[in-house]
Amino acid sequence: MKLPRFDIDLDKHYKATVVIACPQCSHQTRQHLASLAPDQPLRCSCGADISMPGSALAAARQQADAIKAAYHVR
Numbered sequence: 001m002k003l004p005r006f007d008i009d010l011d012k013h014y015k016a017t018v019v020i021a022c023p024q025c026s027h028q029t030r031q032h033l034a035s036l037a038p039d040q041p042l043r044c045s046c047g048a049d050i051s052m053p054g055s056a057l058a059a060a061r062q063q064a065d066a067i068k069a070a071y072h073v074r
């Protein structure tokens with residue numbers, strides 16, 4: 001299974017947000033990291049499957065922790 005490409009962002013409340021890039025149409029979907037579960041079905045507006053497998057979610061959490069550390073928020 002191909003891993004979706006994603007970026008981590010903090011919103012104005014310092015909540016970690018995952019920005020998932022659709023492999024089909026490059027549309028970006030934003031989801032709060034806390035609301036994502038491994039292999040939870042997630043669809044782009046074009047219908048492509050952009051769900052995050054557990055390994056991608058673990059990587060996303062690590063990145064979010066690193067960003068929060070950089071911003072000195074916990």
Ligand SMILES: [Zn+2]
Binds near residue numbers: 022047
């Ligand atoms: Zn799409």
